[in-house]
Amino acid sequence: MRRSLTALSALLLLAAPAFAEDVSNLNPGITTSEILATAPVHWVSVDQIAASLEGQAPMAVGFDVDDTVLFSSPCFYYGKMKYSPTSEDYLKMDAFWTDIHTNNCDQYSIPKDVARKLIDLHTARGDDIYFITGRTRGSGGETLTAAIKKAFNIEKMNDVVFTASSENKVEFLKDHKLKIYYGDADSDMKAAIAADIRPIRVMRAQNSTYKPEPKNGKFGEEVIVDSTN
Amino acid sequence: MRRSLTALSALLLLAAPAFAEDVSNLNPGITTSEILATAPVHWVSVDQIAASLEGQAPMAVGFDVDDTVLFSSPCFYYGKMKYSPTSEDYLKMDAFWTDIHTNNCDQYSIPKDVARKLIDLHTARGDDIYFITGRTRGSGGETLTAAIKKAFNIEKMNDVVFTASSENKVEFLKDHKLKIYYGDADSDMKAAIAADIRPIRVMRAQNSTYKPEPKNGKFGEEVIVDSTN
Amino acid sequence: MRRSLTALSALLLLAAPAFAEDVSNLNPGITTSEILATAPVHWVSVDQIAASLEGQAPMAVGFDVDDTVLFSSPCFYYGKMKYSPTSEDYLKMDAFWTDIHTNNCDQYSIPKDVARKLIDLHTARGDDIYFITGRTRGSGGETLTAAIKKAFNIEKMNDVVFTASSENKVEFLKDHKLKIYYGDADSDMKAAIAADIRPIRVMRAQNSTYKPEPKNGKFGEEVIVDSTN
Amino acid sequence: MRRSLTALSALLLLAAPAFAEDVSNLNPGITTSEILATAPVHWVSVDQIAASLEGQAPMAVGFDVDDTVLFSSPCFYYGKMKYSPTSEDYLKMDAFWTDIHTNNCDQYSIPKDVARKLIDLHTARGDDIYFITGRTRGSGGETLTAAIKKAFNIEKMNDVVFTASSENKVEFLKDHKLKIYYGDADSDMKAAIAADIRPIRVMRAQNSTYKPEPKNGKFGEEVIVDSTN
Numbered sequence A, B, C, D: 001m002r003r004s005l006t007a008l009s010a011l012l013l014l015a016a017p018a019f020a021e022d023v024s025n026l027n028p029g030i031t032t033s034e035i036l037a038t039a040p041v042h043w044v045s046v047d048q049i050a051a052s053l054e055g056q057a058p059m060a061v062g063f064d065v066d067d068t069v070l071f072s073s074p075c076f077y078y079g080k081m082k083y084s085p086t087s088e089d090y091l092k093m094d095a096f097w098t099d100i101h102t103n104n105c106d107q108y109s110i111p112k113d114v115a116r117k118l119i120d121l122h123t124a125r126g127d128d129i130y131f132i133t134g135r136t137r138g139s140g141g142e143t144l145t146a147a148i149k150k151a152f153n154i155e156k157m158n159d160v161v162f163t164a165s166s167e168n169k170v171e172f173l174k175d176h177k178l179k180i181y182y183g184d185a186d187s188d189m190k191a192a193i194a195a196d197i198r199p200i201r202v203m204r205a206q207n208s209t210y211k212p213e214p215k216n217g218k219f220g221e222e223v224i225v226d227s228t229n
């Protein structure tokens, strides 16, 4: 038996409204200023990035992988539960990296829409696209390059660069004269800044297992709107 | 000489990006969770309130005045500057109240759109509408009733009830068997709760001079969306 | 060579500001009202749900699984790419369901924080918790029950109920006299409404592969704040 | 007689939930993406503006008046009701402008907090501050200069510049070599762009009578966060 909203509200009216001063902060409420509050962030859209590159010759650009191009937390959740359920040690275990990179764990990684747009933009410009990850390669083959190539059907695919430390990431950015580096982590932004190139932040999805969440815009860098998926 | 956004960005690229680790919190940045964060508030639209009253006989309802029906901060800003620039004493001075209520200061008070919608709703229902204010009447005539009548071209207008204290507000709500009381202040919500009637929060405009801003929804009461003007 | 923000801005000032009337909607901008705009949704926190159940005897409650308890999109992304890359047919293929339910694909499914809080709440109340999914069981064993039990270390675990159609979902809710049903999909809310029990919406994560995204609060139901992960 | 939230919810549970498919869009609801949606705007804080000017010699800067420095809608609401209740003709009537500028109507205009911060910043820098308004002077004295001087207790106060048309506004910006122009209206941003100086947007309060609301950031200009009051 379904009744319209009125019936419920009629009941509400009959019953004396049961509202209590919020002693237990059960109802924190919200002020007008809190609704209006805005963080001083330089938000940009993919279209604005495209406009900022108009008329410039093809260039080399780089992407971080995890939480920038792929939502790969499933592999990391699987790896933690299997190799070190009560700690983050799995990240230092060759067995974990070899497992995910030889068993194509990234077939469970969901490509990010914002990456699709950015890869299409730079491909159309004839830019040279590099994927540079802080993952450890592991001691076997790696299925990540193929997974990214397939997910974004990239024709001219450079092998994923496994840097495993920020120093080599900065080295790579400099050696290959990249102009822009897209990433979700503070370490990505710091690497771009250290290499004197344009850092652009892609937002990490809220349900990523990589915590704590970064403060997007923390270095005054451009942050792409709606880039969490 | 105007240049397209590209020119600016070209400059940006040439110039080493000047991004600094945010030592001085100059760039607080924002996390994905902070963007998603939502206060547990029971938001309602005027249409939902209308639906909740469908089929119910005409009833008596009440409105607070300042920051609920009228943005009257101009009169209070004027009064403070004139009668007690360095304190809130003007609120206890008969001269102030008599001044604003005999010189029709409310000709500078801006009617709120949400009040227009609510007054139209209750008028169409044949409800009996009371305006109950915590203002002090002052020792002269009062131009507030006429100002509200004119602003919302109300035909059947009850004189504004000057309660000057919450006790008499609760008394009035009970004596006249009001069913709903709309207000922006915590004191309005408490009065309705004390009178066992339905409290509905109208949000105070951010530029109201009446500080601090209330936590809308603090009593678990319904809060009208987009009700700041 | 890093420079403070000033250097960049100094450059900005030297370079004629390159701002263009927004012909191509490159800069849509935003109005104050758009920032203030609020949807008329009845938001609730887990604490408020707990308070609403205080003093009530233990009861039976139910949870949808996918995007309510588990972020299981990885299994569905994997399944689509493997069984029907260009369509949704995989959802009608026994091979897919048997694959994910016999190979414990849910080891890649990330448990949702909001589910952890709700399960803990109802467990502490001594409530009887059912997990009711629209998934098809497949023609083999099923590893989903164990995966949920392990993810939320539930002691008294009822086997997951595979309903595969909303009718049986409504039947189950009625037969077992559940009082509350938590879900992310409209079909979950409709099932609860049809069974005359309290529907509470959990928000689907934005990067779920299950599109289009539901309009949370579409039935006037309570929606849990911050419930996307 | 007040009851805790539980009593209400108990009632809610007893009463069959009265939820209706939202045929009349009574409950529009909201998607996760709509909550996350962000406009691509270059937001800046007053501190960031200050940092961008560090080390630079004192300069001339300008402010628009209405809805940038003062919430002056009360005078315009008063003027419309008195001189042309059913049209905007009052804006073309010398009687209106002479009235408000000789009777110090701006004693009802509320100073904006953001203007206080900006004026303090530029005063501390030794900058030369001009207030340039599109208001018509009227054929009498003008009390606006004194009202602004008093509201922000400015020592070195330049008389308000009444431009009454955007052309002379651009002329003034150029002749006096201003470096920055703060304003809420598109016309303010266009004037700054036409004069090749840095346009910075201050957001108009939602309850300003000057409609329609501008799209802040529409020219790719910097927009000051939390600048509506």
Ligand SMILES: [Mg+2]
Binding pocket: A064, A065, A066, A067, A068, A183, A184, A185
């Ligand atoms: Mg990353």
Ligand SMILES: [Mg+2]
Binding pocket: B064, B065, B066, B067, B068, B183, B184, B185
């Ligand atoms: Mg009030």
Ligand SMILES: [Mg+2]
Binding pocket: C064, C065, C066, C067, C068, C183, C184, C185
């Ligand atoms: Mg679901």
Ligand SMILES: [Mg+2]
Binding pocket: D064, D065, D066, D067, D068, D183, D184, D185
């Ligand atoms: Mg203005």
